[in-house]
Amino acid sequence: MCTNAPTILLGGWGNYPLAECRLHRPGTLATLKKISPLHENGHLIARGLGRSYGDPAINASHNVVLTDALDNLIHFDRDSHIVEAQAGVSLQTLLDVFMPRGYFLPVTPGTKFVTLGGAIAADVHGKNHHRDGSMVSFIIDLQLLTASGEVLICSRDENREVFWATVGGMGLTGIILSARLKLLPVATAYVTVDYHKAANLDEALEQFDTGDAQYQYSVAWIDCLASGASMGRSVIMQGNHATMNDLSERQRENPLAPRRGRALPMPCHAPGWALNPLSVKLFNAAFYRKHKNGRKVEHYDPFFYPLDGVNDWNRLYGRRGLIQYQPVLPRETSRTALVALLELLTRSKRASFLAVLKSYGPQNDGMLSFPLAGHTLALDLPYTGRALLELIEAMDRIVLEHGGRLYLAKDACMSRATFEAGYPRLAEFKQLCRQLDPRGKFSSSQSRRLGITEAIA
Amino acid sequence: MSQNVLILGATSGIARAVVRRLARDGDCLLLAGRNEEELKRIANDVHVRAECRADTICFDALATDEHAAFVEQCIAHFDDQLDGVILCHGTMFDQAEAQNDFALAQQMIQTNYTSAVSILEPVATYMQARKQGYICGISSVAGDRGRQSNYIYGSTKAALTTYLAGLRHRMANENVQVITIKPGIVDTPMTFGVVDRNSPLVATPDRIAQDVVRAIRRGSPTIYTPWFWRCIMTIIRAVPERLFWRTKL
Numbered sequence: 001m002c003t004n005a006p007t008i009l010l011g012g013w014g015n016y017p018l019a020e021c022r023l024h025r026p027g028t029l030a031t032l033k034k035i036s037p038l039h040e041n042g043h044l045i046a047r048g049l050g051r052s053y054g055d056p057a058i059n060a061s062h063n064v065v066l067t068d069a070l071d072n073l074i075h076f077d078r079d080s081h082i083v084e085a086q087a088g089v090s091l092q093t094l095l096d097v098f099m100p101r102g103y104f105l106p107v108t109p110g111t112k113f114v115t116l117g118g119a120i121a122a123d124v125h126g127k128n129h130h131r132d133g134s135m136v137s138f139i140i141d142l143q144l145l146t147a148s149g150e151v152l153i154c155s156r157d158e159n160r161e162v163f164w165a166t167v168g169g170m171g172l173t174g175i176i177l178s179a180r181l182k183l184l185p186v187a188t189a190y191v192t193v194d195y196h197k198a199a200n201l202d203e204a205l206e207q208f209d210t211g212d213a214q215y216q217y218s219v220a221w222i223d224c225l226a227s228g229a230s231m232g233r234s235v236i237m238q239g240n241h242a243t244m245n246d247l248s249e250r251q252r253e254n255p256l257a258p259r260r261g262r263a264l265p266m267p268c269h270a271p272g273w274a275l276n277p278l279s280v281k282l283f284n285a286a287f288y289r290k291h292k293n294g295r296k297v298e299h300y301d302p303f304f305y306p307l308d309g310v311n312d313w314n315r316l317y318g319r320r321g322l323i324q325y326q327p328v329l330p331r332e333t334s335r336t337a338l339v340a341l342l343e344l345l346t347r348s349k350r351a352s353f354l355a356v357l358k359s360y361g362p363q364n365d366g367m368l369s370f371p372l373a374g375h376t377l378a379l380d381l382p383y384t385g386r387a388l389l390e391l392i393e394a395m396d397r398i399v400l401e402h403g404g405r406l407y408l409a410k411d412a413c414m415s416r417a418t419f420e421a422g423y424p425r426l427a428e429f430k431q432l433c434r435q436l437d438p439r440g441k442f443s444s445s446q447s448r449r450l451g452i453t454e455a456i457a
Numbered sequence: 458m459s460q461n462v463l464i465l466g467a468t469s470g471i472a473r474a475v476v477r478r479l480a481r482d483g484d485c486l487l488l489a490g491r492n493e494e495e496l497k498r499i500a501n502d503v504h505v506r507a508e509c510r511a512d513t514i515c516f517d518a519l520a521t522d523e524h525a526a527f528v529e530q531c532i533a534h535f536d537d538q539l540d541g542v543i544l545c546h547g548t549m550f551d552q553a554e555a556q557n558d559f560a561l562a563q564q565m566i567q568t569n570y571t572s573a574v575s576i577l578e579p580v581a582t583y584m585q586a587r588k589q590g591y592i593c594g595i596s597s598v599a600g601d602r603g604r605q606s607n608y609i610y611g612s613t614k615a616a617l618t619t620y621l622a623g624l625r626h627r628m629a630n631e632n633v634q635v636i637t638i639k640p641g642i643v644d645t646p647m648t649f650g651v652v653d654r655n656s657p658l659v660a661t662p663d664r665i666a667q668d669v670v671r672a673i674r675r676g677s678p679t680i681y682t683p684w685f686w687r688c689i690m691t692i693i694r695a696v697p698e699r700l701f702w703r704t705k706l
């Protein structure tokens with residue numbers, strides 16, 4: 001019977017920054033509702049599986065509430081294929097339970113180790129944003145525990161404003177307790193993937209444009225170290241859910257199998273030099289050479305979650321951690337902006353081991369939702385201190401000049417000015433938070449850094 | 458074959474994981490505990506996950522007067538076919554606090570030990586008459602040796618372990634399996650903030666549940682889970698008293 005809240009050094013998935021936080025892990029809904037910082041003077045933020053990179057799910061010197069133990073499924077309606085679940089349920093669980101019955105997630109980020117609550121709070125997107133939009137497109141409604149201790153049901157009709165503040169709102173409106181999500185019926189657990197090599201950025205963007213109508217899923221892996229005529233060379237993977245006819249004899253034996261194999265462990269942090277410009281350059285070149293144009297029928301797991309095959313792969317970046325840098329650029333300016341970013345990167349010889357390019361469809365009504373019609377680039381940059389932060393500042397300027405913005409779920413260090421310029425509905429969001437939470441209980445390291453919530457005296 | 462199973466303390470971290478695994482195997486479950494709202498939530502969860510049947514029933518381990526009637530009610534619930542009982546409830550208070558407050562020590566003794574006797578005796582009698590069934594009790598490695606840091610809780614688990622061993626002896630020729638589970642350290646609300654969740658010594662509830670269900674299916678007498686605790690406890694038990702006193706264990 002421990003009501004202990006240990007103080008623990010906590011970070012996001014990038015292991016940068018780290019801060020001492022008081023951790024709570026309620027095991028039942030009743031204990032969550034009674035949680036002390038909600039009722040006494042205190043500040044708190046929810047945390048799912050900690051897959052956001054920077055500091056949105058940490059709270060320096062204050063409280064962090066883990067929601068992953070509250071992971072019950074509540075209801076499933078066969079006719080509408082809507083599942084209701086507590087927010088702590090992981091996407092992996094939803095796949096394990098519903099894939100064998102012929103349902104897939106309508107939107108999924110590049111890892112299945114995130115909670116439903118985290119996916120809503122960041123309004124995550126997948127490789128199908130150009131066609132289907134982000135997570136909220138498939139959220140029917142949600143229950144939110146607010147600062148007053150009240151539980152609000154929020155949807156497009158009921159508590160509408162709170163709904164659009166909560167999706168993408170990074171936990172600042174309250175704790176999402178549960179939600180209803182519409183699953184996607186599929187015939188198999190496989191995806192037919194067309195690989196297409198693009199010799200440079202223009203070819204890559206062209207391939208997105210021509211493929212967008214034809215493919216539900218579309219993503220490019222981009223070599224950020226290639227320069228000159230091959231700047232922006234990429235391997236583009238575009239796919240659709242496979243039907244039974246697409247499968248091989250062996251695949252047909254168990255067409256809805258949820259998972260394959262076990263993840264490999266990454267038992268400890270790699271030494272800081274493991275990822276250096278040379279090793280990354282070799283890897284990138286090999287990756288580009290290895291892939292051939294053509295079609296493959298792949299299981300969803302390696303297609304959607306290539307990194308989930310190694311547990312704790314973030315340790316590859318050593319103890320200093322990494323920063324993931326993810327801007328989105330409006331369609332009109334994205335080409336020039338991407339060229340400027342790539343030039344900066346190749347000049348600085350900063351290695352990004354994994355760089356991903358995607359195209360987005362139109363933005364939604366989420367006040368702080370990230371995606372907008374255009375292109376997004378995601379870079380993993382090993383943290384090296386001042387030099388990296390300076391590079392990031394330079395990239396921020398390019399993003400701002402071109403009317404882009406940065407993803408809060410990946411952010412560890414953007415400036416207030418950068419944030420404010422990128423999110424025009426910020427004032428509306430702050431206003432709503434003040435109404436819901438006049439004493440500013442919900443607050444995170446990130447929200448204070450960016451001035452979304454007040455500094456704490 | 459699907460079995461009818463009663464889970465005592467079904468809201469516990471370990472029990473939840475066990476319940477999910479039993480449901481996947483197609484068992485019919487009766488979830489007992491004192492937080493009815495949460496029990497309903499768990500029953501719903503397994504219903505959605507595994508499309509299996511789970512019902513709930515109120516149970517307070519401390520209300521020993523009501524236990525005999527409670528067991529009757531559970532047997533009736535399953536139309537006189539109760540195949541298994543898994544005892545998961547338990548409580549642990551800080552050793553230092555329990556040393557200074559007998560009420561806490563007493564609550565541990567009554568929850569972890571007294572209630573086991575009062576509830577499992579009628580169950581045993583029923584199963585013995587039926588010549589069929591299993592009783593599975595979650596004890597602990599903490600009962601293997603008294604340690605200054607946790608001996609009041611540990612002694613309640615030692616009593617439970619001894620009790621289950623005796624019951625197993627009694628049932629040896631009755632076709633009733635009695636299974637003692639000795640988990641090491643498990644990441645549940647009981648240990649949150651007391652141990653480092655990321656330590657390699659701390660197991661997930663699902664890891665424990667996997668071993669519990671395997672032990673039930675095989676009818677193993679006593680298991681340590683994860684397995685390496687058997688080695689650790691063999692060593693800890695073997696240390697001579699005078700040497701042991703010098704440790705901080």
Ligand SMILES: Cc1cc2nc3c(=O)[nH]c(=O)nc-3n(C[C@H](O)[C@H](O)[C@H](O)COP(=O)(O)OP(=O)(O)OC[C@H]3O[C@@H](n4cnc5c(N)ncnc54)[C@H](O)[C@@H]3O)c2cc1C
Nearest residue numbers: 048049050051052109110115117118121124125170171176
């Ligand atoms: C390998 C990898 C690939 C990724 N790929 C993508 C991608 O393709 N697309 C994409 O959009 N994102 C992607 N992400 C980011 C990830 O999907 C988001 O950061 C997501 O929010 C993580 O969910 P989580 O449960 O781990 O939440 P956490 O990281 O723990 O928390 C994230 C935010 O959600 C809030 N939150 C969590 N639970 C609740 C709750 N119950 N109620 C209220 N607020 C809550 C937290 O306060 C915090 O602000 C990726 C991350 C990784 C590690």
Ligand SMILES: NC(=O)c1ccc[n+]([C@@H]2O[C@H](COP(=O)([O-])OP(=O)(O)OC[C@H]3O[C@@H](n4cnc5c(N)ncnc54)[C@H](OP(=O)(O)O)[C@@H]3O)[C@@H](O)[C@H]2O)c1
Nearest residue numbers: 466468469470471517518519546547597640642643645647
């Ligand atoms: N966690 C470990 O490291 C560990 C190690 C070895 C053994 N164990 C044993 O494993 C068992 C399960 O524990 P856990 O770790 O899963 O802890 P837990 O989540 O804290 O569960 C304890 C359970 O006991 C129930 N309970 C307590 N007093 C009760 C009473 N008077 N009447 C009815 N139910 C009562 C609680 O019910 P409420 O939900 O209503 O509070 C709760 O379900 C316990 O016997 C524990 O001693 C645990």
